Every structure is written in C-alpha cells, then in structure tokens.
Amino acid sequence: MKEGPDLSRIASLVGDPARANMLSALMSGTALTASELALEGGVGLPTASSHLAKLTEGGLVTVTTQGRHRYYALSGSEVASMLEAISGVAASVGPKRVRPGPRDNAMREARVCYDHLAGEKAVALFDHLGGQKLIRLNGDAVTLTRKGQDWFADFGIDVSALETKRRPLCRACLDWSVRRSHLAGALGAAALDRIFELKWARREKDSRVVAFTPRGRAEFERLIRT
Amino acid sequence: MKEGPDLSRIASLVGDPARANMLSALMSGTALTASELALEGGVGLPTASSHLAKLTEGGLVTVTTQGRHRYYALSGSEVASMLEAISGVAASVGPKRVRPGPRDNAMREARVCYDHLAGEKAVALFDHLGGQKLIRLNGDAVTLTRKGQDWFADFGIDVSALETKRRPLCRACLDWSVRRSHLAGALGAAALDRIFELKWARREKDSRVVAFTPRGRAEFERLIRT
DNA sequence: TGCATCATTCGATCATAGTCGAAGCATGCA
C-alpha cells in the first residue's frame, strides 16, 4: 500500500460540502471572488477564505489578485473532468433525487463543463461525430479524421490553428447526466465558443445552464443530422 | 447553488486515507475480504468494517457473502474511472508543489522513463502507432507490423539489428502522468536515442525532462501525423 | 456439538477540522 498518488488528499478537499459547492460553481469556467464563493458554499466569509486557502494549497484552484478582489478559478481542465467523473458516480449511485426541477432539466439538456459543452446536446453531437466517422475512438483517445476537419471547417472552426497549441485537440469527457462521452479538449472549447458566436445559445446568469434559442436549437439539430 | 448531484457525499467517502487505500487495492479488479482490506487500509478490523459499511452504503463497493468470508469489490467501471481521474489530479498537482511550475509541465510533456520516452509526446506517438496499424496490441503484448518496420526504417532505426538482442523489441509501459500506454522495450529506447541524435530534443540537466526544440517539436508533430 | 475463524456491532475515547466573531491588512476612492 501507500503507493501511487495520494487519492485521499484530493478527495478530501472535494469532500466538504462547502468546498464542493464552491467547486461546482467554478465548473462554469468563470473566475469568482471569495465573497461570491462564500455565498455559493453557504458559509461565512472567514470560513470560505479558509476553504479557498486549502483548495489553492491543494492545487485545485488558482487565484489571481486584481485590485482588492481575488479571483478564484479551477486550476485546469483536468480538475474539471475529475469533478465531472465524481458527479457521474454521485448521480448514478446517488440517493433517489426528488423530482428534478426545471433547472435540472435545463442542466441535463445543455450546460457548460469548464470550457466546453455538456449534457444531452453535447452527447448527441459526440454521437454524430463518431457515427459519421468524423472522429475516431481509440480506447480513450479521440482523433479527428480528415473528413472531420472539413466538417469543423464548415462549422467555422479553424482546426489547424488549434493544433498548434499544447493542449490536446480532442478529448472524451464523461457526461454525468447522460453517462456517455462528449467532446472536450481544445476542439470542444472551440465548438462551444462558436455556438455562442452564432448566437444559437447564451449563458444563463449565475448558472452553468446553456440556454438554446428556438432558432439555435433548430440549427443545432440540422448540424448533427447532416 | 445546490445544483447537480452531491459531489461531497462521494468525495468524502474517498477522502479518508484508510478508505482511499482500500479502494486503491480494489482497483486491481479482484474482490478482497474485509481482513485483507483492513490490512490494505492500515487499520484494525472493526474500523475497516465500519469503513466498508460506509462504502457499501454509499454505493462505491458491492459485497458478496461466501461462507464466512465477505468479498468486497468496486461496484463498477464508472467508480474505477472516477478513481483514475482523482489519481490523475493527485499525480499532477504534486504532493508538495503548490502550483505546477514550468518544470512540471515539461515533465508532463516529455520525460525519460528509464531509457525510453514518457509523457504526453510518448503517448501521442503510441496512439499514432496503434491508429496507423504500425503496431498491433494483443493484450499486454505489442508486436511490430511489417508496415511498422518500414515506418521505423524511414525514421532511421534499423529494426532487424534490434531484434537480434535478447531484450524484447516492443513493450507497453503505463504512463503515470497521462495514464495511458507508451512504447517501451528496445524499440522505445531506440526511438528516444534517435530523437536525441536528430537533435529534436535534449536532456535537461539533473532532471528527467526531455526538452524539445521548437524545430524538434514541429518535426515530431509531423512524424505522428503522417 | 463444540471450537475456531471471519466479520460486525457497541461503547468510549480522542483528534481533526469546520464554523464564526472580532480584529487586522491591503486596496481603491474621494
């Protein structure tokens, strides 16, 4: 025993309700101040500050000072996908949740997962990409085919520009609500950007929900049918 | 707040050192008895029993009674992949390092693993080899195809010379940072030698880091795209 | 039946860590 990385160190950081709520809030991808996170966590400011110090020390979040504000954010997409993985388990083995409200339904349909799209729409897109051989799945590796490059170019995304970055182009991220994979990585982030750019959807305030417009929903349906 | 599943409930289960060690032991896939898990967790039998009751109640493990033994196992692959995700974060945000510095990023990108390449670049290479059918994966065994021999010859490696050695030509090695396989064995070592020979990269002093030059990085990218 | 083994439950102890009020620092603004 005692080999490998220290699981409990990281897990215990997420294991406190206040911290878990803060991290959930940061899953929106936006940086938040200590006061905002205190509200999200349902604790007082001193308590929140203590929690945030631990999360920072533990490497899960980063902080950037701007004037008298301190903005906290998740330290990377790896942390985000870990939180999604935990959410997946929590949702599947979780106690029977009371009737899911409208907010939950909206979250299930489409939400932000750090910097890319998650939810039913995201899984539908991923299925389409796989079915049309636009991406190739090799175990947990995801690669874009030539055909896929063209498809994304049609959608308005310059893939070659993304490839130069250090960040992996494609990654599969397990969707906790649908329990299947959706597209993450640089390409996933670019796709979400493009959806906002086309005004097919907008961010709901103070929430991870991505609200599609009627037109956007129709356009998106058409996108993943062709 | 209070959106989505209850993260902290699951995370706090993993957040205790004794339970985390038990879960790690169960990652082998085999079912273990309560006494064995007490040993793995480094706690007494009553304590272990209490922990296992919580893990079972929480849905992370299942128990099957066989005679006077009770065998515990992970309740599914979803739990396993969650634990992998947490391990990944735990490994990446080092136990001490507060913020991963440039050195850590470099280690993740490319490092020496005994005598062959490891890290993101190595995994990318391995994925390419598999995707292009240059190697064949048979469980743990890795064999070079005819097409693969030609590919390595083009890269400047005389495969037939390596085959005469006692050492196995190809082996798969699990990458700790990326947690996927990369190429080891005589061929893996030869590939790293060749990378140094071509001056695509150099060893960083007193470190495992393999620092790619800008040109080397571009050449390497081209290598695993064709 | 009696005994040994494997495991859980109970009861008591103890340490860790979450919590907040009050005070202290730093920044921005007038």
Added chain:
DNA sequence: TGCATGCTTCGACTATGATCGAATGATGCA
C-alpha cells in the same frame, strides 16, 4: 488623509467521525 470595501488571520468553540477493545453473530469443520 480618512473611510469604505474585500479579504485574511486569529482565537475559541463545537461536532463530526476515525479509532480500537470487548462483546456478539455467523459460518465451517471435526
């Protein structure tokens, strides 16, 4: 300079939960 705001630190309190010894159940074996 003075004051308000945003955040952290300190100190004290409290509760949760991890731990184990002893007792109790359950199963297998002779």
